[in-house]
Amino acid sequence: MSKYLLALLFFSCASLNAQWYESTGQAQIRDGDTKSAKSRATEDAIKQALVYAGASVSSIQSVADGVIMQDQLKVRSHGEINNIEMIDETYSADYVSVTLRLDIFAQDKQCFASEFKKSVAITQTQFNNREHALEGQIFDINKAFSERLYQTIKNNEQALSPRAYFKKAIRVNNYFTEQLQLDPRMIEQIADTTNSQYVLLSQISDTSMGEQQNSKLLFWQDRQFERFFSIEFILMNALTHELVWQQDYQTSGVWRFDKTARPDVFSNKFWRSEFGSAIDQLTRQISLELRDTLSCLPLQGQIRNITDNTIVINLGSEQGVKKGQSFAIAYKSNILDTNGQSRPYIIESNNKVRIEQVFQHSAIASSISDELLANIQRSDLVLLIEWQEPEL
Numbered sequence: 001m002s003k004y005l006l007a008l009l010f011f012s013c014a015s016l017n018a019q020w021y022e023s024t025g026q027a028q029i030r031d032g033d034t035k036s037a038k039s040r041a042t043e044d045a046i047k048q049a050l051v052y053a054g055a056s057v058s059s060i061q062s063v064a065d066g067v068i069m070q071d072q073l074k075v076r077s078h079g080e081i082n083n084i085e086m087i088d089e090t091y092s093a094d095y096v097s098v099t100l101r102l103d104i105f106a107q108d109k110q111c112f113a114s115e116f117k118k119s120v121a122i123t124q125t126q127f128n129n130r131e132h133a134l135e136g137q138i139f140d141i142n143k144a145f146s147e148r149l150y151q152t153i154k155n156n157e158q159a160l161s162p163r164a165y166f167k168k169a170i171r172v173n174n175y176f177t178e179q180l181q182l183d184p185r186m187i188e189q190i191a192d193t194t195n196s197q198y199v200l201l202s203q204i205s206d207t208s209m210g211e212q213q214n215s216k217l218l219f220w221q222d223r224q225f226e227r228f229f230s231i232e233f234i235l236m237n238a239l240t241h242e243l244v245w246q247q248d249y250q251t252s253g254v255w256r257f258d259k260t261a262r263p264d265v266f267s268n269k270f271w272r273s274e275f276g277s278a279i280d281q282l283t284r285q286i287s288l289e290l291r292d293t294l295s296c297l298p299l300q301g302q303i304r305n306i307t308d309n310t311i312v313i314n315l316g317s318e319q320g321v322k323k324g325q326s327f328a329i330a331y332k333s334n335i336l337d338t339n340g341q342s343r344p345y346i347i348e349s350n351n352k353v354r355i356e357q358v359f360q361h362s363a364i365a366s367s368i369s370d371e372l373l374a375n376i377q378r379s380d381l382v383l384l385i386e387w388q389e390p391e392l
Contacts, residue, residue: 019103021101021102022049022100022102023046023048025041025042025043025047025048025098025100026041026044026095026098027044027095029091029095030254030274034091037095037096038096042086042100045100046084046102081103081104082103082104083102084102085101085102086099086100111295111296113299113384117160117318118197119161119162119163119196119319120162120197120198120200120235121162121165121191121193121196121198121238122150122162122164123165123170123190123199123201123202124142124170125166125203125231126170126171126202126203127204128176129204129205129206129207133207135255136257136263138207138265140266141207141265144266144270145231145283146166148280148283149286149287150164150166152284156284160294172234175201176234180243182236184241187236187238191239196238197238197239197299197301198237198294200233200290201233201236202233203231204230205248206228206230206250207229207230208227208228209225209226210226211226224254224255225255226252226255227252227255228252229253229278229279229282230250231248231249232248233245233247233248233249234246235290237300239300239302239332239381240332241344242344244293244294245289245293247286249285251279251281252278253276253278254274256273256275299384300381300383301313301315301319302378303377303378303380303382305378306377308372309370309371310366311364311365311366311376311382313382315361315362315363316358316359316360316361316363317358318360321363322358323356323357323358324354324355325354325384326352326355327352327354328348328382329348329376329382330347330348331347331376331381332346332380333345349375349376351376352368353365353366354366
């Protein structure tokens with residue numbers, strides 16, 4: 001997969017809500033195939049411009065011989081490419097770079113909640129089959145991947161606020177069974193530690209070796225094998241214990257390291273290899289899909305402190321909270337479903353509060369009616385109200 005360098009600029013455009021973006025994609029030349037590398041660099045440049053513009057890709061247009069064949073690119077929900085111009089292409093010994101200029105028409109926001117960042121705790125990915133890591137001794141690939149995913153979301157996603165929780169191993173096996181055995185206490189503990197609304201859990205299910213890619217007759221060449229990478233994800237709402245998103249991903253890349261080599265999975269050398277680049281491409285895809293999943297879900301938080309008619313909540317300026325916004329206070333209860341499983345049930349109260357002071361990760365709110373807030377306690381929920389009270 002391609003490894004990109006991104007430089008994005010935007011220019012004013014005469015048409016309403018349209019802007020010009022300049023994007024540079026870079027891809028590795030494999031086995032002298034410059035044509036394929038150019039196509040991958042072009043595709044990467046398009047994707048990165050769309051990410052920067054706040055769009056999400058539903059289909060990448062056809063690229064043949066490195067020349068864009070269509071003027072239109074379908075983009076899910078948020079925008080459309082009206083025109084693409086190729087400005088420059090450069091070649092080096094190992095890489096090709098393509099610079100494009102794109103006219104992107106960004107549609108109006110699709111939902112009120114998309115204006116607010118959703119906080120997500122990125123936990124440490126676990127290994128389901130550690131024996132797969134024997135070749136190359138890549139036993140820390142789960143830790144390196146988790147850190148890589150966190151950095152990708154942090155650097156590219158303006159709609160998400162990732163929170164690091166990838167230094168500590170956790171037990172996730174029961175989350176990836178048919179019965180989906182949840183541990184609410186673990187989810188709540190992670191969310192409380194990281195001050196997050198959502199918790200992302202994952203496990204690597206495959207890093208095995210595939211078929212040899214180069215000819216066995218060429219005995220003087222190093223062996224080159226395909227290597228697989230499969231990973232499963234679950235996203236939980238820590239406040240309601242709801243399963244929000246579940247997905248698995250597969251990719252592969254040529255493993256060009258010597259049989260006795262033990263590559264450092266945290267090094268740039270590993271992530272610039274074909275196998276590392278293939279995994280890195282997945283982190284960008286996962287980042288986009290998380291954004292699309294969470295952007296229109298309601299912003300929820302918790303009460304951290306109560307004094308008379310004033311509360312402190314765990315939402316702040318990083319999530320987009322501003323002075324004058326209104327929140328409803330809600331209680332969390334549980335009911336039993338037909339299978340006897342406990343399910344969360346949210347009851348919205350009549351208590352409403354208005355934000356008075358905002359900090360990065362918290363805010364102070366007071367009762368709108370200026371009355372004492374009755375029958376509320378720490379850990380009760382706050383729900384953002386779509387209409388906003390005018391600032392006083």
